[in-house]
Amino acid sequence: MRGRETAVRRAAVNWIVPLCIIVFCACAYFLTTEFDRVPPILKRGMQPADFPQLVIMLMGFLALWLAFVDKSTAPTPLPPVVYVSLGMMAGFLGLAQVDLFLALGVFGFCLTLIWGDRRWWALAIVAVVVPFGVFLLFDQAFDIRFPRGLLTNLWYG
Amino acid sequence: MAALFAGFSALLDPEILLLVFAATLGGVLVGALPGLNATTGVALLLPFTITMEPVPAIAILTTIYCAATFAGAITAILINTPGTSASATTCLDGYPMAQRGEAGRALGMATVSSTIGGVVSVVALMAAAPLLAGIAYKFAPPEYFALTIFGLSMLASIGDGSPTKNVLAGAFGVLLATVGIDLLTTVERFTFGFNELTEGIGFVPVMIGVFGISELLVQASNLRTKRERIAMKAIKLPSSDDYRKTWKTILRSTGIGTFVGILPAEGATVASMIGYNEAKRWSKTPEEFGKGALEGIAGSEAANNSAAGGAMVPTLALGIPGSPTAAVILAGLMIHGVQPGPTMFTDQADFAFAIFWTMLLVNGMFFFVGLFGAKLFARVTLVPVTILWPSVFTFSIVGAYSLDQSMLDVWIAVGSGVIGFFMRRYGFSVVPLAIGLILGGMLEKRLGQSMVMLDEQWWLMFGRPICLVFFLLTALVLFGKPLWGLLFSQRSSEKSTGE
Numbered sequence: 113m114r115g116r117e118t119a120v121r122r123a124a125v126n127w128i129v130p131l132c133i134i135v136f137c138a139c140a141y142f143l144t145t146e147f148d149r150v151p152p153i154l155k156r157g158m159q160p161a162d163f164p165q166l167v168i169m170l171m172g173f174l175a176l177w178l179a180f181v182d183k184s185t186a187p188t189p190l191p192p193v194v195y196v197s198l199g200m201m202a203g204f205l206g207l208a209q210v211d212l213f214l215a216l217g218v219f220g221f222c223l224t225l226i227w228g229d230r231r232w233w234a235l236a237i238v239a240v241v242v243p244f245g246v247f248l249l250f251d252q253a254f255d256i257r258f259p260r261g262l263l264t265n266l267w268y269g
Numbered sequence: 270m271a272a273l274f275a276g277f278s279a280l281l282d283p284e285i286l287l288l289v290f291a292a293t294l295g296g297v298l299v300g301a302l303p304g305l306n307a308t309t310g311v312a313l314l315l316p317f318t319i320t321m322e323p324v325p326a327i328a329i330l331t332t333i334y335c336a337a338t339f340a341g342a343i344t345a346i347l348i349n350t351p352g353t354s355a356s357a358t359t360c361l362d363g364y365p366m367a368q369r370g371e372a373g374r375a376l377g378m379a380t381v382s383s384t385i386g387g388v389v390s391v392v393a394l395m396a397a398a399p400l401l402a403g404i405a406y407k408f409a410p411p412e413y414f415a416l417t418i419f420g421l422s423m424l425a426s427i428g429d430g431s432p433t434k435n436v437l438a439g440a441f442g443v444l445l446a447t448v449g450i451d452l453l454t455t456v457e458r459f460t461f462g463f464n465e466l467t468e469g470i471g472f473v474p475v476m477i478g479v480f481g482i483s484e485l486l487v488q489a490s491n492l493r494t495k496r497e498r499i500a501m502k503a504i505k506l507p508s509s510d511d512y513r514k515t516w517k518t519i520l521r522s523t524g525i526g527t528f529v530g531i532l533p534a535e536g537a538t539v540a541s542m543i544g545y546n547e548a549k550r551w552s553k554t555p556e557e558f559g560k561g562a563l564e565g566i567a568g569s570e571a572a573n574n575s576a577a578g579g580a581m582v583p584t585l586a587l588g589i590p591g592s593p594t595a596a597v598i599l600a601g602l603m604i605h606g607v608q609p610g611p612t613m614f615t616d617q618a619d620f621a622f623a624i625f626w627t628m629l630l631v632n633g634m635f636f637f638v639g640l641f642g643a644k645l646f647a648r649v650t651l652v653p654v655t656i657l658w659p660s661v662f663t664f665s666i667v668g669a670y671s672l673d674q675s676m677l678d679v680w681i682a683v684g685s686g687v688i689g690f691f692m693r694r695y696g697f698s699v700v701p702l703a704i705g706l707i708l709g710g711m712l713e714k715r716l717g718q719s720m721v722m723l724d725e726q727w728w729l730m731f732g733r734p735i736c737l738v739f740f741l742l743t744a745l746v747l748f749g750k751p752l753w754g755l756l757f758s759q760r761s762s763e764k765s766t767g768e
Binding site: 129150154168193197201237238 | 320489666716719
């Protein structure tokens, strides 16, 4: 049963990965056809779309080669914690629109918790100490201005 | 000669010396932490150097490179987990030695062979880079184009993955480099209306994503791995008997590492594998390898550290990265407005030699740091991943943002991290993607210049001897192994039919 599962997964990998690359190439090629063209006097050897099209065609050819010749082994299934971590990254990007450092603190707190560490000092380090320390370092030492948000407004006034 | 001394005097600035010392400690820390390696460390620290002058900035990056490559041996020996992939072969003999109570002796040998390998390769770098630059000075755009193609073709042999996947990842990187305004025609490409993308996709967010954030996800899939550190009393320098047993191995591996490092795209990992295998092949007691042979540690460590020096030769002389970490350093050079290539040794010779001296200095520094601090650094090997990786994420995000102070770069870093993770999961190395992104712009520019120079008759490139040599080498790299395999299998099948 497990052998069959692996075989199915391997077949999926051998076909789905190249297929995804080919779809990506097709979309990218379509986009290149929308690039402006320049008159021959200005093109200086190549039209703007020529080089990307050449690279996309190479990628398409290699994807076909991958599908028919260069077969891969199936990777082991991912543990659920990876999907949760991926989902949290999406959540981080959403929350970062409200405040970058709030998002970093919440992400660090949740990640540590999800990864199985419930010690309060560990949670405090990743949720408060590190984000605040990094903020101070970049703000004071490197003069980096961060986007205004809920927490950064408290600092910037 | 004047540049040699000018480069040295640039390093005598106490501020730079302090920075190099701090970076050595930082590099050893990065190398000692499992999951973090020289490439990730340099990529993460690149944003910190943006506001600095080019000399201290690049000195810090090269210091991290050398020190982290050395420190990978600490975790390899003490917890059987290579701190960097280049130290994977050090585990084979280092950990068995540690298990039988010889951790200090194993680390001592790793420190000495790393230092010798590093110093010799930097001396080779000082001699070879200006020579190579002198040859490359005669290159016109078609020769540079052919050289870049050769450099990209070397990506096929990175790591133990499929060459097809490596080239595909490299091509993806080259495609990403086409995002933004085409400098030859000023036409916008793949910008999707984002003003921030008109200057192209930044190297830093992509590097941080593919090397840092993707590793976080890899670590998430290995949370159950338990690490146990073997206690170590003190580091022990090799005895005269140990030196007698290993000096030939150290010298051989140093030569191998320097040569492999000079080859475009090949880095310390390949060097350490070849160095280890050759040490075993030439050993009088090959049966001891894998059970705790001192020669195994010497072979692996001398090779991977000498590759760091070798890798800087094509990086500085030709602008073609000699290793994944050198690719990130190359990105750093470009961000600081330094254009690597043959002109660097005429227009910015002081700068080039300052880098060489830094590398020499670092090799001396990590010898003492390794000698006196290994026991302390061994403690950081057990920093919980639940604290380390959320902190790395914070550094990654703030680093990605800080370069252009753009939230789009944060999105690019996270996106690159997720893409990088799935690439790694399905057997695609992320190193070709990074190198492709760095070399892509140069490749297109040189092709465009060549087309203008050759009046759009690209095939004339094959009539130029240097181009032809590079194209033939490219064909050899890409098709040599399969052709050899085909030929060999045909011959063996003919033989078996004949029998």
